[in-house]
Amino acid sequence: MGKEEILSYLKYAKIKNETLKKICYYFVEDYTAIQTAQELNLSRQTINNYYKIIRTLILFKQEELVSFMSENRLCNDSFSIKYINLGKNISYFIECNKKVFVIDSKENFLPKINEFIEEELEESLLNNKRTNCAKVLFNHKEKNYMITKLYKSSNLMQEFIDKRVKKFRGVNKQNLQLHIKESQFRYNYSTDYIYETLLSMLNLNNKTSTI
Numbered sequence: 001m002g003k004e005e006i007l008s009y010l011k012y013a014k015i016k017n018e019t020l021k022k023i024c025y026y027f028v029e030d031y032t033a034i035q036t037a038q039e040l041n042l043s044r045q046t047i048n049n050y051y052k053i054i055r056t057l058i059l060f061k062q063e064e065l066v067s068f069m070s071e072n073r074l075c076n077d078s079f080s081i082k083y084i085n086l087g088k089n090i091s092y093f094i095e096c097n098k099k100v101f102v103i104d105s106k107e108n109f110l111p112k113i114n115e116f117i118e119e120e121l122e123e124s125l126l127n128n129k130r131t132n133c134a135k136v137l138f139n140h141k142e143k144n145y146m147i148t149k150l151y152k153s154s155n156l157m158q159e160f161i162d163k164r165v166k167k168f169r170g171v172n173k174q175n176l177q178l179h180i181k182e183s184q185f186r187y188n189y190s191t192d193y194i195y196e197t198l199l200s201m202l203n204l205n206n207k208t209s210t211i
Contacts, residue, residue: 022040023040029191055178077138078148079096079135080095081093081136082095082132084157086161093184100157111143131150133153135150156187157184160187
């Protein structure tokens with residue numbers, strides 16, 4: 001479902017704008033669907049439906065961010081590569097400019113980053129308990145990478161995701177990547193920013209709401 005389809009759907013939905021704002025608020029505060037349903041006296045199915053819509057919008061927003069990063073070269077020439085380990089499912093991410101960007105096989109703002117990790121970095125990171133991070137230089141002209149050092153570093157992204165997984169009592173394997181992407185968005189931005197962004201995307205920010 002695209003953004004325009006979502007807005008069209010909401011236009012004819014029975015739910016009131018003020019209620020939708022409250023659903024956004026509780027979503028941003030990371031309430032479970034059950035908790036939000038109890039707070040608003042709505043069915044869990046209804047909340048799950050709107051949570052799915054909100055998560056779809058978040059993915060659209062992240063795609064815009066990745067495009068912006070690529071076009072403006074905001075990582076400059078140096079960044080860190082770390083990894084998240086969830087039940088032996090490894091996901092790598094780039095850390096730069098106080099933001100994190102999960103690397104996937106579909107789209108990345110740095111060319112051939114997956115090949116670089118697999119061929120030159122993965123074994124060193126995963127098989128050495130004394131290191132969990134790589135400092136990398138990227139040559140934009142030659143389109144290649146160079147590891148400057150491997151070292152032990154804090155992994156706040158891992159801690160952040162672990163806390164959310166525990167809160168939701170685990171994550172279905174099929175939804176794992178979506179969970180990581182959502183966690184990435186939450187990690188990168190404040191709750192106030194996410195809330196205002198959602199209201200803007202849903203055309204709800206022209207009215208006030210009291211929670």
